Amino acid sequence: MLSFEPELTDARDDGVLTPPTAARLIAMQRREIFTLFGEIRALAWIGAMLVAAGVSVLISNHIKDIGALTIAIVLAIAAAGCYAWAWMRRDRASLIDDSILLLGGMLVSADAGWIATQWHVDGGRTLLFLAIFHAVGAYRFESRALLSLSIGALAGWLGIERKLEILFSSNVDLAIRAFVCAAILAAWREIDRRARTATTFTPVFEHTAITLAFWGSLIFAANQETATVGVVFTLALGALSTVYAFRTNTEAFLLYAVIYGTLAVDMWVWRGFPGPTLSPFITLLTAIAAVIGLTMAHRRFRSRAA
Amino acid sequence: MRPTIAEERAHAIAGQLDDWELPAEEHRALGKQLATRWRRNSPFVAAAFFGLTVFAMFALVALCKSIGATEFAAAAIALGTGEYMIRRRRMYGSGIESALWIGGLLAFIAGLPSTGEAEALLVIAAAFALAAWRMQNAIFGTIGVVCTAVYFAAEWHRAHDFWRVAMVPLALALIAIVAKRWLFSRPWIDSFWSYVAIVMPLVAEICGRIVTYDANGHLEYALPYAILGVIALLAGLHLREHSLLIAAGVSFAIMAFELHDLVDTPLEWKLIGGGVVLLGLAALVARRLRGRTAGFVATPASLTRYDELLKLGGTMVAGQAMHGKPAEPEPAVTGTTGGSDSFGGAGATGDY
DSSP states (O other): OOOOOHHHHHHHHHSSSSSHHHHHHHHTTTTSEEOOOHHHHHHHHHHHHHHHHHHHHHHOOOOHHHOOOHHHHHHHHHHHHHHHHHHHHTSSSOOTTHEEEEEEEHHHHHHHOOOOOOOOHOOOOOOOOOOOOHHHHHHHHHOOOOOHHHHHHHHTTTOOOOOGGGEEEEEEHHHHHHHHHHHHHHHHHHHHHHTTOOOOHHHHHHHHHHHHHHHHHHHHHHSSSTHHHHHHHHHHHHHHHHHHHHTTOOOHHHHHHHHHHHHHHHHHHHSSOEEEEEEEHHHHHHHHHHHHHHHHHHHHHHHHHH | OOHHHHHHHHHHHHHGGGTOOOOOHHHHHHHHHHHHHSOOOOOOOOOOHHHHHHHHHHHHHHHHHHOHHHHHHHHHHHHHHHHHHHHTSOBBBSSSSHHHHHHHHHHHHSSSSSOOOOOHHHHHHHHHHHHHHHHOOHHHHHHHHHHHHHHHHHGGGGTTTTHHHHHHHHHHHHHHHHTTTOOOOSSSHHHHHHHHHHHHHHHHHHHHHHHHHHOOOOHHHHHHHHHHHHHHHHHHHTOOOHHHOOOOOHHHHHHHHTTTTTTTTTTHHHHHHHHHHHHHHHHHHHHHHOOOEEEEOOOOSSSSTTTTHHHHHHHHHHHHHBBOOOOOTTOOOTTTOOOOEEEEETTTEEEE
């Protein structure tokens, strides 16, 4: 076990902490107050995911036994039940309501997918419907989890899977789709920010959009014909990301810029300078340059924050 | 040269300041009081530095090999640079020097003649232990312990005996649970025992499964995890320690996995049933703790610093699995016309 009670007592005695603050923190160190918030939320989230996974297996294994219409109706009723639960408890929300709502959203996704395949509805349209449906739900319930589902469906509609393998794909069409999705998210974020000043969705839009844009430019860099354009795109995006990091005091954007920038340059180097000595030498130089650059930027970042 | 106990504790407190929800004035004043001579980074930034430096280490090793300077030269350069950064630049916990240290030791091991013996795992474990001690890094220490447990599994694998192989990691998990009872002055040692308690049941299960070549669940295998889970749960509740509650969760999850074959119910109903039980349990605990202000409470706090990130990332990935595969990108295919006729999720996909 670990307890910082001595340090907190010193801080109180030195006048760094006020007695009420110190008393609260010391109580936490003595475990007189011990919150199970994280454990409860984690249990509820894992529970919701298990139910969703079970429903998925159920659909796969019992296509013939149960019947298409029955599955569609049961899933719709279950999803409606989850949404109704969340709606009825919106004024006295408990720690598990978010997970129940998320389960409802995932059941709607599964149901829509099922209906699309059974009644030959266009899969793309289904994903677009889900993107809109989950977006409406996200705003209605102020849920970032539903917003994540909506963005996932939107990316799916555009043909993007959130898998690491796509980074090593050289499909230019996929890269363009990633850029389009990033642009849509950037526009959505701007509209959301202007329409709702107290929005909590901005970080979700920002991090997903910048990640997709970097993935798109890395796919360009991996493609033989567009390698140089890809590197230039990545570096330009990195510069924008760095400026944004300093403007908003969000260091993650600085890290994205350096990491993706280094990856793109090295991919270009490996292609342009093959050989057992030159390639690792230039890779080493770029990695050292990246570390030094990030160190300097990080120091400047910290001094500004202070 | 490394941080003193007081400095290390100051670093640990500084790392928790944001979670303590202090008034801005007190936050600033305490932060100032906790400042040490060491240059450190937040875990997220340190991870980025660590990744970039590991990348550089790979290039350095490849370069040294290509010019005939061997891995030992790369090891010497890395360890020398790491020590320089610690002693002269006062970098400790920046991510760079720890990557140089472990990278240097692993490069040294890579340069040794390979015999293919399992003892190599002990050498790697020793490297991680040394790096853990030098860098006060609990993750390196845990990897060292995992390598040691895997060594015993590799040594005894011919016996195909689950108990023999699982015994070492399970014993280590138990030792870690007991160790958490003591107050440690060095935070990294406390974190080390926490990680060992969480990871070792998983190592026991994986090693046991591999050496027995058996994918079926067994009641007798589930039993030690149930006992370990109960011990960790009781210890976690008694000591009010999050890491032990997580360790209990891991043990119970493995127990459920071992038992899943023994109940003749289709997988989908087991998953749904398990999910409903967890949701119900969460609801019950939340209800019991509602309105409490002392003892066990349910006031907002993070289990890890990246709770929200993990949840949203997991939801986005799992959500895509639920609503099916996206259209395969083909030239001249627009997003709206791309078909999506594969559905399923969480390990179950199918084409209809």
